Amino acid sequence: MQRPVRTVLVINSGSSSMKFSLVQPDAGVEVADGIVERIGERESRAEVQFDGREVERRAPVGDHDAALRLAFELLDEAGGKLDDLGIVAVGHRLVHGGRDLYRPTIIDDAVVAKARELAPLAPLHNPPAVLGVEVARKMLPDLPHIAVFDTAFFHDLPAAAATYAIDRDLAEQWRIRRYGFHGTSHQYISEQAAEFLDRPLDQLNQIVLHLGNGASASAIAGGRPVDTSMGLTPMEGLVMGTRSGDIDPGIVFYLARTAKLPVEEIESMLNRRSGVYGLGGDNDFRELHRMIAAGAEPEASQAQLAYDVYIHRLRKYIGAYLAVLGDTHVITFTAGVGENDAKVRRDALTGLAPLGVELDEHLNESPSRGARVISAENSPTTVLVIPTDEELAIARACVAVLARD
Numbered sequence: 001m002q003r004p005v006r007t008v009l010v011i012n013s014g015s016s017s018m019k020f021s022l023v024q025p026d027a028g029v030e031v032a033d034g035i036v037e038r039i040g041e042r043e044s045r046a047e048v049q050f051d052g053r054e055v056e057r058r059a060p061v062g063d064h065d066a067a068l069r070l071a072f073e074l075l076d077e078a079g080g081k082l083d084d085l086g087i088v089a090v091g092h093r094l095v096h097g098g099r100d101l102y103r104p105t106i107i108d109d110a111v112v113a114k115a116r117e118l119a120p121l122a123p124l125h126n127p128p129a130v131l132g133v134e135v136a137r138k139m140l141p142d143l144p145h146i147a148v149f150d151t152a153f154f155h156d157l158p159a160a161a162a163t164y165a166i167d168r169d170l171a172e173q174w175r176i177r178r179y180g181f182h183g184t185s186h187q188y189i190s191e192q193a194a195e196f197l198d199r200p201l202d203q204l205n206q207i208v209l210h211l212g213n214g215a216s217a218s219a220i221a222g223g224r225p226v227d228t229s230m231g232l233t234p235m236e237g238l239v240m241g242t243r244s245g246d247i248d249p250g251i252v253f254y255l256a257r258t259a260k261l262p263v264e265e266i267e268s269m270l271n272r273r274s275g276v277y278g279l280g281g282d283n284d285f286r287e288l289h290r291m292i293a294a295g296a297e298p299e300a301s302q303a304q305l306a307y308d309v310y311i312h313r314l315r316k317y318i319g320a321y322l323a324v325l326g327d328t329h330v331i332t333f334t335a336g337v338g339e340n341d342a343k344v345r346r347d348a349l350t351g352l353a354p355l356g357v358e359l360d361e362h363l364n365e366s367p368s369r370g371a372r373v374i375s376a377e378n379s380p381t382t383v384l385v386i387p388t389d390e391e392l393a394i395a396r397a398c399v400a401v402l403a404r405d
């Protein structure tokens with residue numbers, strides 16, 4: 001007898017946007033996706049595509065409850081009837097699981113309460129995600145709702161990589177450690193890389209570079225993460241779209257004490273007005289390249305400096321992880337910048353041939369969208385581009401939970 005098609009509704013809820021996808025994890029197919037943006041603003045925008053049909057609406061959407069309702073309404077308009085899609089679970093992306101929540105978990109009131117408690121650890125991410133969980137549970141009360149945590153993959157990071165060299169007792173009391181984020185993507189990409197190369201995962205040392213608006217790097221030995229660039233919060237590490245990545249913590253005290261900036265203002269500056277946006281005026285790499293090429297000053301020089309700082313930090317992390325792993329078999333680029341920006345990939349790896357990493361310029365420039373090799377044939381380290389698919393990874397985690405429980 002043929003098994004019925006199983007579909008998972010994946011929800012990724014941010015402070016002013018809600019994204020959803022309908023994914024068939026067995027076939028690895030996404031049948032629908034949608035986004036409601038600018039929730040709570042004067043005019044929100046919603047867009048849903050189902051089976052090749054696209055529906056768009058601009059209307060005021062006051063809150064997350066209204067956003068999800070509108071998303072389902074548009075899905076219906078596009079021909080996707082929720083009741084007929086064989087939805088077996090709702091998967092929620094939760095950024096921070098703290099010390100105790102890491103396995104994909106069926107959500108009950110206790111899990112919601114715990115996730116809410118973790119808000120101080122991820123103030124930008126956890127509260128809106130919990131809101132998404134709450135409205136979806138109310139709207140779809142008969143389905144299992146499952147939380148998949150961004151921190152999960154890095155839960156067992158070796159102590160040497162997970163521990164900050166700060167007062168031990170204080171760190172213990174406040175659960176300060178390096179948690180790591182984008183774990184769903186790092187795990188998915190490392191598994192895809194092994195599959196693509198037809199090599200056993202447990203025999204590969206890999207560096208994964210997830211370069212989207214948020215950006216992080218990881219070093220993975222035999223399928224297990226041994227280091228990652230994000231820490232207690234998703235602010236540490238690489239330079240990002242609007243986040244600073246690594247800075248001297250002294251900057252925070254200096255701004256608080258001398259510039260008399262409130263801590264919320266400093267946090268907001270480091271999260272929303274830093275990174276390539278803070279230096280170059282835009283967080284989109286296409287726009288940075290355009291400004292540099294246009295040559296109008298001071299924008300061109302500012303964009304160039306933003307780009308140079310971004311590349312410099314990325315190269316430092318690649319170098320660090322080559323040393324952490326000793327013998328690196330694979331480096332994989334993924335997410336918006338990693339998948340699309342050949343110049344970033346080239347500049348990140350230029351001159352690394354003595355370290356065993358050699359790009360093939362021609363392959364790197366190829367406009368292909370799928371998983372591909374971009375290193376030179378004789379490069380000891382294989383360099384790949386693999387599109388990430390966090391929704392599929394979340395959907396797969398959900399059906400694994402259903403099989404487990």
Ligand code: ADP
Nearest residue numbers: 211212213214283284285286335336337340341
């Ligand atoms: P997130 O999921 O973190 O919001 P994405 O992985 O979607 O981010 O990446 C978004 C970023 O990818 C954009 O801000 C932009 O900088 C970059 N990007 C997308 N398409 C391209 C492209 N064709 N060329 C260069 N950069 C791109």
